[in-house]
Amino acid sequence: MLFLRQAWTVAQKDLRSEFRTKEALNASLSFALVILLLFSFAFDPTAEMTREISGGLLWLVFAFAGALLLNRSFARELENDCLDVLVVSPVPAAALFLGKALANYILLLGIEAVCLPVFGVFYNADWTRQPAWLAIVILLATWGITIIGTMFSALTVNLRLRELMLPMLVYPMLIPCLMAAMQLTTALMAGQAPSGDQLAWVRMLVGFDIIFTALSVALVETVLIG
């Protein structure tokens, strides 16, 4: 209980800071919207093409937007040496990490919630055909992006080229998660509920989230203290 309260305190702090400065939020959201807009100019999205590319395009946008957002997660703690003060506090490193991941998760979900209808308008895509399944896929895949991104944000926080390093490290790690999310989203946009082989992708997302959450929680103290 104390662990969860500590994690929530850290998450609240991050959310309050971000809503006040809107640094990462504005950059990430505008970047996502600009990519969606530019892609819609790049080709004339017919119904058939939209059906084929919807999953891939949407998750690439979410992944790019996520990298911008997640870069700031631990970097914001460098100002005034706040990271040192947090690490020295009695809050376990795992609670600190999960608090930060939770704040990132909420912010990224917010960005996705704005991008999804915009995607529908620009690409004439009906994303409401399987709303429950789409919500499940978004919740699972976004947690995967968040957990990996937050962990690598901690790992690269002291690197001078962290803005470059984070995407270079995160995207290869995210391949299984993004593949599953793209496959499922493409099918869901076409109105097909996951069944048979498609359910294996859902199981992969669940497994990915569990494995990387457990690994991150176990390793974060070593990452932060060395």
Add this chain to the structure above:
Amino acid sequence: MTALSVENVWKYYGDFPALRGISFEARQGACVALLGRNGAGKTTLLRILAGLSRPTRGSVRVFGRDCLDAEVRRQTGLIGHGIGIYDELSAYENLRLFAALYGVKDPRRAAMEWLERTGLERVRDGLVREFSRGMRQRLAVARAFLHRPSLLLLDEPFTALDDRAIALLQGLLKESLAGGATVVMSTHQLREALELATHVALIVKGRLAHAGERTAEMLEDPGWLYRTYGEA
């Protein structure tokens, strides 16, 4: 009672030994002034004591426990090189946050009490980024003391402080020492540090050159220690 025990601590950065077999003890209620030239290893040692870095060899025990233990952390207060407060939060939000993180019973009350003690109650809702340097420093002092730590680790605490913040910090340190807290502070401001110190530890190139009680001779002539035990 021994509050802090440092045993044969070595720290390497690559091949470079920043600390070479440091050992000393501090009893409860002691104030240890950690002295040494720039690059001697004072900050490295303080970071290890605070649990921010692990020693390559050797061990640190605080109140008989590992310094990474959550209970030890709850009893430790740190003032490092940075002020350790969030610019985009208000003074009150900062103190309430740290009170909550340290498990202080009533974080709101503790935050208000320390805002009053540091003379910041009138600007409680002001964002820290709008504060003057002196106000930020006083808030940082409040942040380090609000959970009433039994061990205070201070890295150059008097550097860049204004008169008001120095007086506040000295007052709080005296109060904490009278209450039985242990203080370890690294500093170049010998006079301020030696006035408070009960013990001194001089580090020269990562080695402990001298550790012992602070004598009247040191107080009269702060440079004596460096001339006697330091580098030529």
